[in-house]
Amino acid sequence: MKKDMTNTNKDLELKKLATLSDRELMMEFRTSPSGLSHExxxxxxxxxxxxxxxIQKPDSWYLLLVKSFMDPFIYVLFGLLIVxxxxxxxxxxxxxxxxxxxxxxxxxxxxxxxxxESLALQDLVKHTCAVKRxxxxxxxxxxxxxxxxxxxxxxxxxxxxxxxxxxxxxxxxNQSSLTGESMPVEKYESAKNENQVxxxxxxxxxxxxxxxGTDVLSGQGEAIILKTGQQTFFGDIAKHASTKxxxxxxxxxxxxxxxxxxxxxxxxxxxxxxxxxxxxxDWTQAFFFAIAVAVGLTPEMLPxxxxxxxxxxxxxxxxxxxxxxxxxxxxxxxxMNILCTDKTGTITEDRVVLVEHVxxxxxxxxxxxLDMAFLNSNYQTGWKNLMDHAIINYYETHPDKKxxxxxxxxxxxxxxxxxRRLTVAIKQGEHQLMITKGAVEEMAEVCSHVxxxxxxxxLTDELLKEMNQVNVKMNEQGMRVITVAYKRDVHNEAIYSLxxxxxxxxxxxxxxxxxxxxxxxTAISSLQQHGVTVKVLTGDNEVVSRKVCxxxxxxxxxxxxxxxxxxMSEDEFSQAVKxxxxxxxxxxxxxxxxxxxxxTQGNTVGxxxxxxxxxxxxxxxxxxxxxxxxxxxxxxxxxxILLEKSLTVLEDGVEEGRKVFKNMMKYIMITxxxxxxxxxSVLVASAFLPFLPMLSLQLLVQNLIYDISQxxxxxxxxxxxxxxxxxxxxxxxxxxxxxxxxxxxxxxDIATFGVMWFIIGANTVADQSVFQTGWFLVGLIxxxxxxxxxxxxxxxxxxxxxxxxxxxxxxxAVLTGIIVVLAEPLRDAFDFAKLPSVYWGWLILIVILYxxxxxxxxxxxxxxxxxWI
Numbered sequence: 001m002k003k004d005m006t007n008t009n010k011d012l013e014l015k016k017l018a019t020l021s022d023r024e025l026m027m028e029f030r031t032s033p034s035g036l037s038h039e040x041x042x043x044x045x046x047x048x049x050x051x052x053x054x055i056q057k058p059d060s061w062y063l064l065l066v067k068s069f070m071d072p073f074i075y076v077l078f079g080l081l082i083v084x085x086x087x088x089x090x091x092x093x094x095x096x097x098x099x100x101x102x103x104x105x106x107x108x109x110x111x112x113x114x115x116x117e118s119l120a121l122q123d124l125v126k127h128t129c130a131v132k133r134x135x136x137x138x139x140x141x142x143x144x145x146x147x148x149x150x151x152x153x154x155x156x157x158x159x160x161x162x163x164x165x166x167x168x169x170x171x172x173x174n175q176s177s178l179t180g181e182s183m184p185v186e187k188y189e190s191a192k193n194e195n196q197v198x199x200x201x202x203x204x205x206x207x208x209x210x211x212x213g214t215d216v217l218s219g220q221g222e223a224i225i226l227k228t229g230q231q232t233f234f235g236d237i238a239k240h241a242s243t244k245x246x247x248x249x250x251x252x253x254x255x256x257x258x259x260x261x262x263x264x265x266x267x268x269x270x271x272x273x274x275x276x277x278x279x280x281x282d283w284t285q286a287f288f289f290a291i292a293v294a295v296g297l298t299p300e301m302l303p304x305x306x307x308x309x310x311x312x313x314x315x316x317x318x319x320x321x322x323x324x325x326x327x328x329x330x331x332x333x334x335x336m337n338i339l340c341t342d343k344t345g346t347i348t349e350d351r352v353v354l355v356e357h358v359x360x361x362x363x364x365x366x367x368x369x370l371d372m373a374f375l376n377s378n379y380q381t382g383w384k385n386l387m388d389h390a391i392i393n394y395y396e397t398h399p400d401k402k403x404x405x406x407x408x409x410x411x412x413x414x415x416x417x418x419x420r421r422l423t424v425a426i427k428q429g430e431h432q433l434m435i436t437k438g439a440v441e442e443m444a445e446v447c448s449h450v451x452x453x454x455x456x457x458x459l460t461d462e463l464l465k466e467m468n469q470v471n472v473k474m475n476e477q478g479m480r481v482i483t484v485a486y487k488r489d490v491h492n493e494a495i496y497s498l499x500x501x502x503x504x505x506x507x508x509x510x511x512x513x514x515x516x517x518x519x520x521x522t523a524i525s526s527l528q529q530h531g532v533t534v535k536v537l538t539g540d541n542e543v544v545s546r547k548v549c550x551x552x553x554x555x556x557x558x559x560x561x562x563x564x565x566x567x568m569s570e571d572e573f574s575q576a577v578k579x580x581x582x583x584x585x586x587x588x589x590x591x592x593x594x595x596x597x598x599x600t601q602g603n604t605v606g607x608x609x610x611x612x613x614x615x616x617x618x619x620x621x622x623x624x625x626x627x628x629x630x631x632x633x634x635x636x637x638x639x640x641i642l643l644e645k646s647l648t649v650l651e652d653g654v655e656e657g658r659k660v661f662k663n664m665m666k667y668i669m670i671t672x673x674x675x676x677x678x679x680x681s682v683l684v685a686s687a688f689l690p691f692l693p694m695l696s697l698q699l700l701v702q703n704l705i706y707d708i709s710q711x712x713x714x715x716x717x718x719x720x721x722x723x724x725x726x727x728x729x730x731x732x733x734x735x736x737x738x739x740x741x742x743x744x745x746x747x748x749d750i751a752t753f754g755v756m757w758f759i760i761g762a763n764t765v766a767d768q769s770v771f772q773t774g775w776f777l778v779g780l781i782x783x784x785x786x787x788x789x790x791x792x793x794x795x796x797x798x799x800x801x802x803x804x805x806x807x808x809x810x811x812x813a814v815l816t817g818i819i820v821v822l823a824e825p826l827r828d829a830f831d832f833a834k835l836p837s838v839y840w841g842w843l844i845l846i847v848i849l850y851x852x853x854x855x856x857x858x859x860x861x862x863x864x865x866x867x868w869i
Contacts, residue, residue, distance in 0.1 A: 029148035035132035044146035163223035171219035218416035288696035313660035329639035333657030356511035369508030410494035443483035475543035479511035523647035677745025709813035712805035769833035
């Protein structure tokens with residue numbers, strides 16, 4: 001990719017800008033070290049437009065309308081429509097045109113509405129960046145960034161646009177979205193005034209250029225915006241590269257069904273045509289009837305039903321404080337059977353409180369430890385975590401705090417996830433003081449001395465053992481512990497590097513308490529009851545994590561830390577991932593590796609996290625779940641965002657996802673099994689009747705009325721028992737279901753044939769319209785009402801009732817069918833005949849027996865296979 005872009009004008013322009021001095025750069029973009037004025041910012045926003053790329057912009061309504069017609073089932077209907085038009089079967093043309101328009105227009109309406117609401121929801125999750133204007137730094141939406149703006153960057157930030165660095169501090173950037181390279185790249189303010197960058201070096205390779213679509217892994221930086229929106233490198237990629245998202249398992253299964261049904265159409269069409277043509281002698285009628293059968297086998301409302309379900313699900317979830325960024329994520333949310341979650345804030349209160357500051361040997365309330373910790377937290381300029389805020393809040397309310405007025409900050413080594421430490425260098429009077437705080441194990445590696453009661457002594461193995469006991473004791477009480485250390489007068493100048501983090505003096509420990517959420521106990525219990533296994537993947541230490549897990553009801557028999565899993569063989573790792581519910585001391589890639597292994601084992605895995613280090617795991621998971629207060633890169637990597645950091649909210653999301661999935665499955669399984677039964681009935685009737693069992697136009701009208709009755713399916717009720725387990729789509733289950741339920745439809749179709757032939761007496765070509773009218777009504781009413789029998793495992797109407805919308809559309813379909821048959825103008829238009837009064841009693845009896853047999857077979861099916869829709 002880089003090679004393709006090397007010789008572009010944009011690449012050359014950026015390389016030229018990269019050689020300018022800061023002063024030349026400021027002049028080029030008519031800005032200053034204080035940033036743009038507010039007025040300039042508004043004018044440039046109008047001039048350059050919002051900082052967005054094409055893939056972020058919504059499809060226009062006419063593109064959505066065109067896409068609504070792009071479906072395999074509509075292609076079949078359109079092909080049949082063309083044939084009918086060429087053969088001048090205008091009635092069939094009208095009905096099929098109606099079917100195509102109804103399906104496509106409803107799908108368009110749903111897609112347009114879903115896109116509009118999705119964009120409105122995403123407005124609640126704005127990505128921001130720190131922008132300097134008129135000397136004041138404020139958080140602004142990334143869309144408002146313009147060329148010439150000066151932005152500040154720190155760990156976890158998304159880089160808002162193509163920019164040139166004018167100051168950095170240990171800045172490492174993830175450029176994988178542009179280069180495909182997974183390793184972080186260090187960026188820094190490189191030497192200026194180099195007249196020429198070699199032609200074989202891309203702008204992306206330059207150390208002082210950063211780009212939209214990448215993110216900061218660690219460190220800090222200050223940059224001037226060069227290009228925004230579609231003018232960025234990322235904009236070029238978005239313009240030329242395919243943006244088609246990978247299909248979900250559900251999408252692939254639907255495509256599989258589509259292909260299967262289309263093959264059946266290709267096989268049944270000639271079979272029905274030959275049988276009726278040879279036996280009846282009227283090839284024209286046989287041809288149109290074969291077309292109608294092909295249409296009857298096609299669930300043309302399927303795309304619309306799926307879209308409606310997903311759109312309705314996203315609206316319902318939004319009311320429950322769950323924002324769905326990608327509609328297809330709802331399917332995976334419904335089938336999720338393992339939830340991996342970070343510990344902090346999800347199963348804990350996320351309100352860290354400083355409870356102890358102790359000397360290396362555990363003497364409580366050591367003032368020097370608190371002073372050092374405060375200086376480190378207060379003077380760091382990067383992202384302050386919860387422990388930093390806890391230290392500052394505790395210190396500022398502490399009666400014995402010291403005055404820090406004479407302190408001057410001189411340097412900083414930012415936190416990163418490999419060192420797990422942060423260093424601040426300050427100047428007190430004539431002396432420089434370097435203070436480092438971080439994770440206990442990582443701090444022990446850089447300390448050679450320890451301060452005990454004002455005396456500095458070497459850190460011996462015996463002392464280390466005693467200090468470890470202090471840590472264990474604090475951990476067992478549920479505390480998270482960090483170590484504080486320092487060095488004096490390391491340098492004469494204000495320049496510090498990672499090499500200076502050595503031979504430090506350990507001054508003590510700070511203990512924090514982040515208590516388990518009471519709501520998490522209930523939520524985890526409910527998730528477990530609903531078939532979701534909860535696993536904790538955390539960067540915190542094992543002892544604290546184990547206690548929190550026990551407090552919220554997650555049973556922990558075994559626990560592993562990151563270094564343990566690195567030593568495992570593939571088989572050992574696979575077994576550990578399968579059986580273990582707690583993994584601690586993990587780095588970001590280890591979290592992602594565990595999730596990948598769970599997926600390999602056949603699980604649908606969700607991951608919930610909000611930290612910068614959670615981004616790889618969120619990208620890997622089937623369902624990436626974050627919160628609106630998370631880092632920008634974390635939110636971007638997520639498919640679902642919670643407006644409240646709570647497992648209870650997620651529990652609601654899982655239930656809603658399952659309801660959406662179940663309602664889609666109802667339509668798919670009921671319609672396909674019913675259509676299969678009808679086609680079998682048509683084959684039997686075609687072989688033995690001297691006339692067509694139903695005219696092609698009548699069959700199309702029956703199919704259209706039934707399909708419209710199913711439009712309310714997304715709003716149907718779902719039994720609680722149906723969402724107690726993760727829901728998955730199984731083509732084998734669909735086949736079994738069709739083999740059980742489809743033939744029942746055929747049995748009563750054939751029974752109807754017998755009643756019409758022997759009892760009603762419609763057994764001649766002259767009386768064929770009576771026969772066809774009778775079967776039309778039985779088929780329509782039974783197919784509409786059987787939905788209510790099949791939609792639930794329970795006794796319908798008594799133990800489980802469909803939604804009001806479903807009841808209304810079903811009643812409307814039955815009423816429409818009766819009106820079409822009884823109202824003389826409509827009856828004549830569709831070649832129906834007046835039915836004798838004796839027919840109506842048989843109609844009621846057949847429908848009642850049909851529904852009763854369905855209920856009986858359903859009971860046997862559930863008993864045999866322990867499953868239903």
